[in-house]
Amino acid sequence: MTQRQRRVRDRTERGQRIVAAARELAEAEGWDAVTTRRLAGLIEYSQPVLYSHFPGGKDAIMAAAALEGFAELAAALAAARDGGIAGIAGAYIEFADAKPALYDAMFTLASELRFARDDTPEVMKANFAELLAVIEPVAGRQDAGPLTEVFWSTLHGLVTLDRGHRLSPAHRDERLALVVARFGTRAD
Amino acid sequence: MTQRQRRVRDRTERGQRIVAAARELAEAEGWDAVTTRRLAGLIEYSQPVLYSHFPGGKDAIMAAAALEGFAELAAALAAARDGGIAGIAGAYIEFADAKPALYDAMFTLASELRFARDDTPEVMKANFAELLAVIEPVAGRQDAGPLTEVFWSTLHGLVTLDRGHRLSPAHRDERLALVVARFGTRAD
DNA sequence: GTGGTTTTCTAGCATCGCTAGGATTGCTAG
DNA sequence: CTAGCAATCCTAGCGATGCTAGAAAACCAC
Numbered sequence: 564m565t566q567r568q569r570r571v572r573d574r575t576e577r578g579q580r581i582v583a584a585a586r587e588l589a590e591a592e593g594w595d596a597v598t599t600r601r602l603a604g605l606i607e608y609s610q611p612v613l614y615s616h617f618p619g620g621k622d623a624i625m626a627a628a629a630l631e632g633f634a635e636l637a638a639a640l641a642a643a644r645d646g647g648i649a650g651i652a653g654a655y656i657e658f659a660d661a662k663p664a665l666y667d668a669m670f671t672l673a674s675e676l677r678f679a680r681d682d683t684p685e686v687m688k689a690n691f692a693e694l695l696a697v698i699e700p701v702a703g704r705q706d707a708g709p710l711t712e713v714f715w716s717t718l719h720g721l722v723t724l725d726r727g728h729r730l731s732p733a734h735r736d737e738r739l740a741l742v743v744a745r746f747g748t749r750a751d
Numbered sequence: 752m753t754q755r756q757r758r759v760r761d762r763t764e765r766g767q768r769i770v771a772a773a774r775e776l777a778e779a780e781g782w783d784a785v786t787t788r789r790l791a792g793l794i795e796y797s798q799p800v801l802y803s804h805f806p807g808g809k810d811a812i813m814a815a816a817a818l819e820g821f822a823e824l825a826a827a828l829a830a831a832r833d834g835g836i837a838g839i840a841g842a843y844i845e846f847a848d849a850k851p852a853l854y855d856a857m858f859t860l861a862s863e864l865r866f867a868r869d870d871t872p873e874v875m876k877a878n879f880a881e882l883l884a885v886i887e888p889v890a891g892r893q894d895a896g897p898l899t900e901v902f903w904s905t906l907h908g909l910v911t912l913d914r915g916h917r918l919s920p921a922h923r924d925e926r927l928a929l930v931v932a933r934f935g936t937r938a939d
Numbered sequence: 940g941t942g943g944t945t946t947t948c949t950a951g952c953a954t955c956g957c958t959a960g961g962a963t964t965g966c967t968a969g
Numbered sequence: 970c971t972a973g974c975a976a977t978c979c980t981a982g983c984g985a986t987g988c989t990a991g992a993a994a995a996c997c998a999c
């Protein structure tokens with residue numbers, strides 16, 4: 564039955580190639596350029612193969628990419644945990660800046676995935692936990708959970724507004740410093 | 752030449768009907784449901800008529816709706832100016848909550864419109880000015896401009912993350928209170 | 940080899956945004 | 970009143986999208 568094992572291994576490999584190709588293409592030309600036909604061409608198979616891996620179609624592929632993104636973001640945040648507020652804020656923005664299409668898939672698109680619920684994937688909770696770990700020391704008497712949500716919202720807002728050319732490019736560093744100033748101190 | 756005047760008046764009226772129909776349909780069923788065919792049916796004309804009003808097609812119609820949205824948001828913020836940080840933050844979130852599709856058109860979609868540039872429409876600058884007016888008193892020695900951008904990012908992040916079901920519904924009010932706590936005090 | 944299962948591809952559907960070209964209407968001049 | 974011009978509008982169609990049914994091919998056990 565080792566052949567059967569090889570077949571399932573090939574299958575999962577191909578599934579990963581689909582997501583990898585989608586991410587690559589999205590990062591290069593945006594998610595609009597990620598069509599099922601181009602994706603099928605990239606992995607050198609026909610269109611219906613995509614649906615055997617992801618019955619949900621294109622949305623499911625994007626959701627799979629988003630999940631990968633959450634795992635990578637969690638890793639990036641964990642690596643910056645020692646940097647405190649400034650470190651984690653910088654890491655967050657840097658991640659969104661380095662992989663804009665992936666970030667879009669994680670937050671702007673892929674509305675199926677939702678936080679703050681029982682069926683929320685663990686990878687997604689991990690991101691919140693990383694932010695929470697840094698905010699907790701400065702929460703004081705305030706509930707750290709909601710404060711983390713506000714902190715997270717600030718980072719996410721900075722990313723998305725900046726991406727939409729809504730913010731002044733000259734003040735990027737200054738904004739980051741202000742975030743640290745506003746969230747880095749205890750306010751009981 | 753009064754007939755000519757009536758004709759141009761009818762034209763502009765029809766243009767507004769197009770945007771109004773688009774907004775109504777988007778608010779009811781989302782922007783994906785706003786197709787050029789359905790839009791043409793709603794105004795009881797054929798598709799190409801849309802392009803005589805908006806050569807840019809669907810994107811231009813959404814941009815027109817977004818501009819209306821910026822004007823309405825600026826008015827809502829101006830009305831809440833006396834409420835200070837808490838008042839304007841509440842008004843902002845309330846606006847986004849009452850007209851979610853319009854808010855999406857203003858920020859998530861419609862990437863043509865950009866802030867912080869010379870050709871930025873006045874209505875868009877007005878929104879920033881309203882936020883700036885409230886932030887300025889608490890800026891202290893800090894530059895009020897970037898601080899307003901951070902404040903704005905927080906509000907925008909709260910709106911978008913909440914819309915994506917990323918935040919706990921139970922803590923809505925608490926988050927707003929925390930925003931006021933973090934941005935309502937001087938931090939020189 | 941042969942039959943049956945699994946996998947893959949070809950072909951097509953409905954819908955999308957958008958546009959060219961002809962038809963229809965309205966205005967003007969003789 | 971009518972002929973001709975100009976503006977307006979609609980029918981029909983193009984290319985591309987996500988997705989799917991049914992035929993074709995490959996694979997495996999016997």
